[in-house]
Amino acid sequence: MATMGARIRSVRKRRGLTQQCLADLAGVSASLIRKLEQDARKDVRLETLRKVAVALKVPTTSLMTRLDAESAHEETLDLWAPVRRALHRLDGQPTEAPTREGLGDALEASMPLWKQDRYSQIAAMLPVMIRDADALVEVDLSHRHVRGRLLHLVGWLMTQTRQFDQAEFALSRAMDDMNDSLDAAATISTHCWLLLRQGRLDEACQMATRWSDDVEPRISRATPHQLSAWGWLLLRASAAAIRDNRPGEADDTIRLARTAAVAMGRDLTPGDDFLRTFGPVTVAMKQVENAMIEDRPDKVLQLSQTIPLTDLRPTSNNRNRHLLDVAEAHRRMHRQSEAFEILQGVRHDAPEWMTNQSYARDILKGIIGRRRTLTNKMRDLADFVRLEY
Template sequence: MTESIGDRIGRVRRRRGMTQEQLAEASGVSVATIRKLERNDRDSARMSTLRQLAQALGVRTTDLMQTGPIAPPVAPETDPAGILAVRRVITPARGLGRVVLADDTAEAPTLTGLRASLREGNRLYQGDNYAATVAALPSLLTEAAQLADLSDGDAWLAALKVQAQAYQLAGSTLIHLRHDDLAYQALSRAIDLAEQSGNQILAASAVVSLCWLLLRQRRFDEAEQVAVATADEIEPSFRHSTAGHLGTWGWLLLRASAAAVRNNRSPEAADLTRQAKAAAVLVGRDVIDYHEYWTTFGPTTVAMKEVENAMIQREFGKALALSAQVVMPRRSTSNNRNRHLLDLAAAHSEQRDYAQAVEILTGIKRAAPEWLRYQRYARDITVTLVARRKRDLSPQLVQLADFLSVEV
């Protein structure tokens, strides 16, 4: 019989010689929650709750997480509009002899035209226009494959590079839309193509995106190991490396740090962040190179991730203090910027500054509504705000709740 999360918590707790009340006091998780988990009244828990329990029990967060078989869904999953066309390109139908490819385009694609299409796709993605990005992906991926098939020599290597970038765009978009398995296939293909083209930094950039996916799937051990191993492979020469190289290396360290802190490995997380900060100091300012390595990296990026790590460790006052070091990016649709703002909203909520939390969330909704719509973190914060302000809901909080489908 598969051991549940609650079974595992109870087993480790008893091995430590702790009562439920002692575990509650040590972790900050209520006795009622611990009892519900151990009785299997609840079959899941928030990641922050699992981390608190793991820290109190002296184990990794992943040690408490479900590892048994996953029950089949109640009903078949359906693809939203546009995703099926992307799925057909990334996972084409095939028989015994060959893959059934999509129809050829009317005209043979050119490298110049494909690069222009890729830039437009990146612009749509960075602008949070996910519907338009999804609509553009099938033809972009198909044309990239056709160009590689038609090319040879240096032109073939250049075509492979663009094809890898197109698959990374697809993978990143699919992560946002929570199509994890399809995103994994796209990013795995991006890594293969980039390595085949001889561009190791481009391949490592796709690994950065893949580690983001692993974090979303709570695969913390794997995310940390893959990120550190890849960082070791591309370790830069600090005197001669480009900003793109330093940025990709720095992002790998930040992904490893994010995995470590979520897995109750705070000293390792702090050390990895220090290394990333050293790279950021050399870069000097946040460099944006979305069309090359999907890299926005510099001191501001690292400062925002330090705030995120403090939030994971539930050090809310420290998170707000660290936020004073962050120079906010101007671009309102910056994913890093808006993820950082969610951390600030959560910190203010935990410090009982509810009005400020609502103001921050409302600002994100105004600036990047399509991005916010897909953020479970934003919904969790709003659920907490509604519960704590049930008798005094402001119009702004009601609007946020409606937008994020939170009951009031």
């Protein structure tokens, strides 16, 4: 099987381009192209590879074998070790017999922590909750629904913290417990996001498209649950397509998602499940994300002006990812101070979320990369996001 470097070199030569010409077209350095062709860069970001694919006029996936996704930091792995043990059922039975009411109450009480990305507090609670859920299902299979919801949340957090193998395992277990098509679709949406973070674009697109076809509602009679499930799957398909240099497909799917959002009327949270929050603002944020992937910082800043953020929190993950896109757009437009202030704001609002974002590190690296000296605030933020500079 050809390596990524061999594929880039082969297409470049067929296009009659030198390494320097390809670098100029892609907006990257010639040294990066040289390292990619020599397979000396295993840590290349998906967005960078997409720029090369655009310059070569091929899908991103045609250049990929499989990107090595950045793994979780050692501190993160230590924090979540008890959760992983419980997920794999390595800790035995709970000492007291759990009840469905008790587990349900604990899960509902923990929701503010999930919504606010309080990872350390969630990590302390989860092992007991997972063991209780497993014990309940062993006694009565009717409890599988509540366990499935819990495992879906675990898979989402494992994806968020870059523990990708564990995320896949948790989401697989969650799907085994789902007996409702819309609950399953919501779990599949998170699985598609996991595939996107791993650079598995074709898998993500196919999965999202297949499931969106299956759950597509009749708009005039659709419930918020149906609109959310369908809309989120369309957003995942669009995200995969834009990263794979298929802008037409990305536009088509996000246009359908916007149809679902208009029918929703405003951003709603069906079933009080924050992962299903969907509506016009959520779609607008994803349009901004697509524009950033397309390297259109001007469009990002233009679109972002129409998105209210003060009292709106679709989920902190979507809101903060949107803010990182806006920060990167400012950086690319040479507005370094505006970009830095946004990063500082995200740190203040969601510190545990931010430390897991390689995107935030890349933005900060771009801000300070050409400076001869750094301010104390810049050094502090660089240390906080674990940036080696």
